Amino acid sequence: MGVPSVLPLPAAASGQVGCPPCHPWGHLLLLCTALLFLAPAAGTPGLPKAVVSLQPPWLQVFPEDNVTLSCQGAHSPGDNSTQWFHDGTAIPTQVQPSYSFRASSNHSGDYRCQTGQTSLSDPVHLDVTSAWLLLQTPRLLVPQGSPIVLRCHSWKNWRLYKIQFFQDGRPKWFSYTNASFSIPHANASHSGAYHCSGLLGQMQHTSQPVNITVPASIAKDTDTAAKAEVENTITYSLLLHPEAPEEDAAPSDYQNM
Structure with a gap:
């Protein structure tokens, strides 16, 4: 008698057709259910993001x-x-x-x-972070034309004065008591590593640098490029003159530079 080409399945395994012997249908259904519950953690297509x-x-x-x-x-x-x-x-x-x-x-x-x-x-x-000074900002990636907002924050809010902000190691702005600094309309030239320094008591302290990126945009024509250059000039003019509107809260003291 020849050996049949297809052997009958044991009665206990009749529900396992097409499955490895070690994974009956019940286990596979449990696995699929678990995956469905985990799916929202990766995002649900078609729904807006929170x-x-x-x-x-x-x-x-x-x-x-x-x-x-x-x-x-x-x-x-x-x-x-x-x-x-x-x-x-x-x-x-x-x-x-x-x-x-x-x-x-x-x-x-x-x-x-x-x-x-x-x-x-x-x-x-x-x-x-534990430190004496901390440079704070609400975002590290700033779209062109949006403001860059920085704050020099002291440990336990101790009194800080003679405050300086730096971009890539170069002095950017100085104030005797104002610990906040902003650039109204950011462009690609404002990308860089920012840090601040100031006096706590008689001791000079410096924050760790924070990298801020302003993605460059490609100018479509000379008018767009010219406009960007004008905005760049206006921005630096605002930074160099303490009477600019953004510094009304606490004028800069450049005599101490």
């Missing part, structure tokens, strides 16, 4: 500074919960649209959020 915002808006903070993260996005009817992720790991204890904490070194990293009617947000990176 947006994470910071209050105060600074990406760099000291330990013990207060930080509030807010998730902006629509919720499903009857479900107002929000999913929060820190460095890709879900934070199961946080389900509210706002997430507040007193910063510690463990809070450094990327934060994302998602609601019932949004896909996963882009990451917002928070740096928690």
Whole structure:
């Protein structure tokens, strides 16, 4: 008698047709269900992205500074919960649209959020740093024409004076008491590593540099190029003259340079 070309399946394995012996259909269904539950963490096609915002808006903070993260996005009817992720790991204890904490070194990293009617947000990176001085900014990638906003923040908000801001090591702006500095209309020439320095008591301190990028745009014609050059000249004029509107809050003291 010849050997049959197809052997009958054992009764106990009749539900495993087309599957490896070690993976019955029940296990595969559980695996598929688990993957479906994990899918929202990678974003849901067709839904708008949620947006994470910071209050105060600074990406760099000291330990013990207060930080509030807010998730902006629509919720499903009857479900107002929000999913929060820190460095890709879900934070199961946080389900509210706002997430507040007193910063510690463990809070450094990327934060994302998602609601019932949004896909996963882009990451917002928070740096928690221990130092005497910290250069703070709300964003590291600045579109052309948007402002660059900088703040020289002292440890525990101790009184800081004779404050200087630098771009790529070159002095950019000086004030006796004003710890904030802005460039109203950024262009590609404003990309670089920024840092600040100042006096705390009788001691001079310097922050670590922060890299800010303003992507270059290609001028379509000579009029566009000329306009960019005019904006560049106006921006530097504002920086060089303390009577410019952006410095009304605290005029510069250039005699101390």
